[in-house]
Amino acid sequence: MTEPDFLRDTRSSYDTIATAYDEQFAGWIDRKPVDRAVLSLFAELVRAKGNIEVVDVGSGPGYIARHLKSLGLDVFGIDLSREMVELARRRYPDIRFEEGSMTALDLPEGGLGGICAWYSTIHVPLDLLPGVxxxxxxxxxxGGHLALGFQSGDEITHYDEGFGHAVSLDFYRRSPDLVAGLLTDAGFEVYARAEREADAGEKTRHGYLIARS
Structure with missing residues (x-):
């Protein structure tokens, strides 16, 4: 099967900017109290069900995986970009990171207590989200739990430059209500939702959803 253009472009772009991205965003979760609060709730819900194995999908340099591990979860990461995976492996050698795509997860059926996709569905076109x-x-x-973080809105922005490098990235901003509806259609029960205003240096509101299977 031919790989969709957006996957090839997203992989190539993040391979190109991995080091610069890491230099700018290292430690960003420590400056985001709302993100940490939602992830803490997610971790508590996962631990309460007993199966603490969790995957961080779109794990990038590994910051969220590291944070989830600190919250008592048995976490591993999957990312489309080989350079991001290698960076995460070097930074957090006690956590497993693998290459892979959320559009075709190679995971056992019914095996995970939780899935976290933190600002990683933002590059997936709307027509492919139901399958994801x-x-x-x-x-x-x-009864397993899913946690999503994303920029809130209703627009698509294309970038052909990032961190001083040529890239080709589409960013999809979506309302929590839209994403919640897609989750419901996929068989999830939405448990919690939240939005926050843009912090300094950000351009949009941010949305958060926790759902259970």
Whole structure:
């Protein structure tokens, strides 16, 4: 099967900017209290169900995986970009990171207690999101939890430059109500939702959803 253009472009772009991205965003989760609060709730819900194995999908340099591990979860990461995976492996050698795509997760059915996709569905076109969410649900145990973080809005922005490098990235901003509806259609029950205003240096509001299978 031919790989969709957006996957090839996203992989190539993040391979190109991995080092610069890491230099700018290292430690960013420590400056985001709302993000940490939502992830803390997600971790508590996962721990309460007993299966603490969690995947961070779109794990990038590994910051969120590291944070989830600190919250008591048995976490591993999957990312499309080989350079991001290698960077995460060097930074956090006690956590497993693998290459892979959320559009075709190679995971056992019903094996995970949780899935976290933190600002990683933002590059996926709308018509492919239902399939992504269906794949998430298949990988979760019954009653397992999914946590999503994303920029809130209704526009698409294309970037052909990032961190001083040529890239080709589409960013999709979506309302929590839209994403919640897609999750419901995929068989999830939305448990919690939140939005926050843009912090300094940000351009949009941010949305958060926790759902259970």
């Amino acid at each position: 969410f269906a794949g998430f649900r298949r990988a979760l145990v019954p």
